[in-house]
Amino acid sequence: MVHVRQLDPSASPLDYFGFEARRLREAAGMTLEQLGKVIYCTGSLIGQVETASKVPSRVFAEALDAAFMTDGFFSRLLGLVLRSQLPNWFQPYAEMEAKAAFISTYQCQVVYGLLQTPEYAAALVAVDHPDKVEDLVAARMERQRILERTRPPAVWVILDEAVLLREVGGREVMRSQLARLLTYRDHPWVNIQVLPFTAGVHTGMVGSFNLLRFDADPDIYYSESYDRAHMTADPEVIRERSVKYARLQADALPVEESYDLIADLHQLTSRVTELPASP
Template sequence: MPNIRKLDPTTSPMHHLGAELRRYREAAGLTQDQLGGKVYCTGSLIGQYETAKKIPTRRFTMQLDDTLGTGGALLRLLEMALCFQIPLGIKEYADLEDEASQKFVFEPTIVNGLLQTKDYARAVLGVLHKDRLEERLALRMSRQRTLERKRPLLLWAVFGEAALRQVVGGPEVMRNQLAHLLRFRDDKWVNIQVLPYTAGAHVGLTGAFTLFRFERGPDLAYSETYQAGLLTANSPDVTDLTLRYAHLQAAALSVRDSADLIARVMEERYGEQP
């Protein structure tokens, strides 16, 4: 069924791009399926571009321009849109995570949501706001299905050592959380590295960030403020964070040594819990 979600072009540059793509398609007298057939993709994918659920690549946008005879208007809109940071809600973030083939995350002080136990996640989500806590908790835990699908999300996570030592929810919750991380020790789809205190100054001191990669579509970078999550496909920004991530991986302990440190902290700091 065609995706005809109404867009407000003033909401964001990416929404404006989607609205213009729909306008050009309809002016050409084409359905989403018909346009998809001309550019060798599904009508559903055209619908996702038109509703700003996905970001097209530059090459694909050039194909759309050629097919629709826009004189390069869509590519110009894409170039402008990629320079902006796009506000992202938790539902949109979950959809993005579900579409991604690879995710690279750096968290200096907490365990990433995809690897959190339910009790740890409840403690994190309930620090300031307890309204709709169980609903928000259920959404966070449902996101972990990306690690269980037929072809799982390839997840690479670098945590600061503080994520192991900051007591969230109490010693028992922490022990169970670290034990949960150790379950991924031999998982080829989930790789966990710890950036130890001994690494000293590093390129992630300014805070957490995430990189997404897709089978089709540009790489995306995501970061958060206290007020909002911000997504960008701007190539210089993505390249900068990709370089930073490579440096963080190099400074962190290996996957095997990280697991050894997690196990040691679990025993020494949290001991045997009832």
């Protein structure tokens, strides 16, 4: 007799997802294989999700909603599931980011997570978590869904010029990432500025940081180190970093000039990737 792992639905969002998927399947009198034929996947994959050994995708969640007519239950739950895959120290920030009305960020090393392509994100994640690339990239892409809302947050991004020149994942991945940044040129709620090398010493030398503003809650300042984060609503910290951010905006290229620079680098990268490989 095959032993079926019993889940505690209160243990985690992933366990709750698996518990409910199994409960509804069994209530419908369906085997794993029968459900697989309905939602176009293998019974093995469904079994992995039901035992919380596999993080479901959004396509999978939407297929379950359609199969069981659950009015978006699994699709809504998936957001919690994917957020729970983020590092524990990052989850509080992700929750606040999802509620923010205005996001200001300065990034000196990498493209801000909300603007990353899946391939770029995968290259970053693989450095420290090669065994969790798929799940962590899915969680990062889930964060980006806030930009697709009817009323998305206003996002102002300042990227150090070094971010645009660092080949994360190789030239092709970087070319696609630069192309992604250019798609925001006419976006009504996203603005990107580039802080050029010619700016010299500036107020962002201490490292990357974010400022979150809300409709009814206090502003939040966020920064992180290698494996931990610092988040505070201290008014003095907010005041100081807001002034420093304004100075970074003044030192950075204007928005249109920033997009022109990104476009130039994208064209250069495209020409380089078309060159024949060295013998």
